[in-house]
Amino acid sequence: MQFLLAPDSYKGTLTAAQVCEIMRRAILTKLPEAVIDAIPMADGGEGTIEAIVASSNGKVIELDATGPLGAPVRSRYGAIQYEGERCAVxxxxxxFGLPMVEQEKRNPLRTTSRGLGDAIRAALDLGFRRFIIGLGGSATNDGGIGLLAALGVRFxxxxxxxxxxxxxxxxxxxxxxxTGLDERIGSCAFTIASDVDNPLLGRQGATYVYGPQKGATAAMLERLEAAMSAYADVMKKTTGIDLGGTPGAGAAGGLGFALLHLGGRIVPGARVVEETSGLxxxxxxxxxxxxxxxxxxxxxxxxxAPFHIARLAEAAGKPALLVSGSLGRGWEQLLPHYAGCFSTVTYPAGLDEVLRDAEQNLYTAVRNAASLIGRL
Structure with a gap:
């Protein structure tokens, strides 16, 4: 019996690679003859670099870049071969991920996406002209002006x-x-890997949907939305195009909007991992x-990512299991797409306890599922 393991990370707890290894051990405990194939997944957020590099036999390059609060941070990007070309991930x-900002310092008025521009320039200097950029998990709501400013656009x-x-x-x-935009950008291709389809503005846009988790108060939300709307108007007047309503423009606090103006193409993040891994x-x-x-x-x-996996499995006529840390509001909508949906947490527990026992809980849940499969 052959299993394909394709989980996303359990954010803040286990990386996708760690989840794969725990699942592998749990299955082999009950089905020792099973053949295990594993693809750590990501959908544009945390772990995207690792997932794509691992599935493409690439490498990781370190660099210094501007962090979310404007101070330098040590970061990285991936280098792979993608469709016959060198590609930076x-x-x-x-x-400028949200966990990089301490809880008490989270304030989307004071964060910037400038570090992405730094990373793109560093990759350009090494000859890269093709990019995959994951947008999930940012601490920013700057509409991408930090990115563009680092690439030479002046505001x-x-x-x-x-x-x-x-x-x-x-x-x-x-x-x-x-006029100051780095001239090399014109010869680049940007694939924008995003797990959301929100527009830039409105109640379903960047600010109102994701601003609160980045530290925005109710007063900040109104200020940021008004400013984002004015920014979109100036951008439209300057470029002659209106991209604010494009699905995904609101990703990463409007970073998708800026990348669209660089000619970027938004695709589901899980699809990018699919294409680079032979999923x-x-x-x-x-x-x-x-x-x-x-x-x-x-x-x-x-x-x-888990829903993307379910749809691919369904198309191939293969049963899929969903084993997640928890099942939240509306999880019942997932039932038609899986042979079973399981939560690793099966008892009342505080967050500290859940985090402490995450590995054992995942192991137990997958072991139980493997035991059931072995009896079918």
Whole structure:
């Protein structure tokens, strides 16, 4: 019997690679003759670099870049061969991810996406012209002006002063000058790996949906939304195109919007891992497919990696199991897409206890599922 393991990370607890290893051990405990194939998954957020590099036999390159609060941080990007070309794999989460900002310092007015521009320039200097950029897990809500500023675009307030690229700078923006954009960008191809399809503005946009988890108060949300709307108007006036309503423009606090203006193409993050790993062919060889994530709920249906896996398994006629840290609001919507949906937490417990026992709970849940499969 052959299993394909294709879980996302259990964010803040276990990496996708760790989840694969725990699942592998649990299955072999009950089915020692099983053949295990594993593909750590990601959908554009934390772990995207590792997942794509691992599935593509690539390597990781370290660099210094601007962090979420403007101070330098040590970060990294991946280098792979993709469709016959050298390709750099970057992710917002490793440059200005939310966990990089202490809880008491989380304030989307004071965070910037500038580090992504630094990383792109570093890769350009090494000859890369093709990029995969994961957008999940950012601490920013700057509309991508930090990114663009690092690449040479200039943003000015009404007094003619140049703006650095923090979220609060959007409220001062009056003029954009694209003439300084790094000329190498024109020969680049950007694949934007995102797990969300939110537009830039509105109640389903970048600010109102994701701002609160980044530290925005109710007053901040109104200020940021008004500033983001004004920014979109200035961008439209400057470029002659309106991309604010494009699905995914609101990803990573509007970073998707900026990358679209660089000619980027938004695709589901899980699809990028699929394409670089040969996932479809490996599902075809499996008898069972096992996936999971930290918390599965109704939002999983909106492009999250486990749902992408379920659809591929269904198309191949293979049963899929979902084993996640927890099952949240609306998880019942997932039932038609899986042979079974399981939570690793089966008892009342506090967060500290859940985190402490995450490995054992996952092992137990998968072992029990393997025991059931062995009796079918």
């Amino acid at each position: 970057l992710e917002a989460a490793s440059l 000015y307030n009404g007094g003619g002063e140049e703006l650095y690229g923090f979220g609060e700078d959007l409220s001062e923006l009056e003029r954009i000058d694209w 479809k062919a490996r599902i075809e060889r499996a008898d069972w497919v096992v996936t999971g994530e930290g918390c599965s709920d109704g939002q999983t249906l909106r492009g999250k």
